[in-house]
Amino acid sequence: MLSVPDWLTACSVVVNALLCVFTFLIVLKNRDMVAQMKAQNESFIAPIISVTIQVKQTVVVCLKVKNNGHSAAKNLRLSLDKDFYQFGHFEEAKNMRNFSAFQQTIPSFSPGEEIFFSMSQGFNLGKSVEDRIITPYEFNVGVRYEFGGQQKNERHEVNLQAYLQSQQDRSEMLEELEKIRGVLEKRSAS
Numbered sequence: 001m002l003s004v005p006d007w008l009t010a011c012s013v014v015v016n017a018l019l020c021v022f023t024f025l026i027v028l029k030n031r032d033m034v035a036q037m038k039a040q041n042e043s044f045i046a047p048i049i050s051v052t053i054q055v056k057q058t059v060v061v062c063l064k065v066k067n068n069g070h071s072a073a074k075n076l077r078l079s080l081d082k083d084f085y086q087f088g089h090f091e092e093a094k095n096m097r098n099f100s101a102f103q104q105t106i107p108s109f110s111p112g113e114e115i116f117f118s119m120s121q122g123f124n125l126g127k128s129v130e131d132r133i134i135t136p137y138e139f140n141v142g143v144r145y146e147f148g149g150q151q152k153n154e155r156h157e158v159n160l161q162a163y164l165q166s167q168q169d170r171s172e173m174l175e176e177l178e179k180i181r182g183v184l185e186k187r188s189a190s
Helices: 004-045 172-189
Strands: 049-056 060-067 073-080 106-109 114-121 138-147 150-159
Touching (some): 060 138
Antiparallel strands (some): 049 060, 073 106, 073 138
16 A cells, blocks of 8 residues: 555656646647747738739820838849730830840849839730730739748739720829919919
8 A cells, every 4th residue: 555655756746747748738839839920920021022003194004013011022033924015016125025124133122112114005905916916915924032041933913804994093182283283374374
C-alpha cells in the first residue's frame, strides 16, 4: 500500500506532466499566432500593384499601372501577352509591347507611383490589319516584382469589351470650374 507522501508525489508528477503538455500546446498556438501576425503585417505593408482601365476625353481608353501599397516594389517588370498598337497605328514604334516600360526593369516602383498609357480610341478597338487584330479587346498584363526577399508574379486580365457603350461621368467640380472660367472670361472681355 502506498503512503500519503507517495500519493502526493504521484499526483505531483501527473500534474507536472499535464502542465508540460499544456505549456507545449500554448507554445505551438503562440507560434501560429506570431506567424499569422507576421503575415498580416507583411500584407499590410506590401506593394499592391493594380492594373486598371480608364476612359479619358470620353473616347480614349487608357491603361494605368499603380502601386497602391505601402512599400516599394523592387525590380518591377511589366509585360503584355499580345501586341497592342497604340491608337490603331500599325507601326512597330506604336506597339505597346515594345514600349520601354514593358521592356525594361523598373528598379523601384514607390507607393503611389503610377504609369499611364493612352491606348486607343474606343472606335479603334478590335481593329485588324492583314487579318491580324492590332488593338485586341482582351489581353493580359504581367506584373513581376520583388518584396521582402520574395519574387511576386501576378497576371491581370483585361477585357475592354466590358467598357463598350459605357460613358464617363464628368466631374461636378470640373463643370463648376468651367462655369467660373466662363464668368471670368466675360468680365475680362468687358
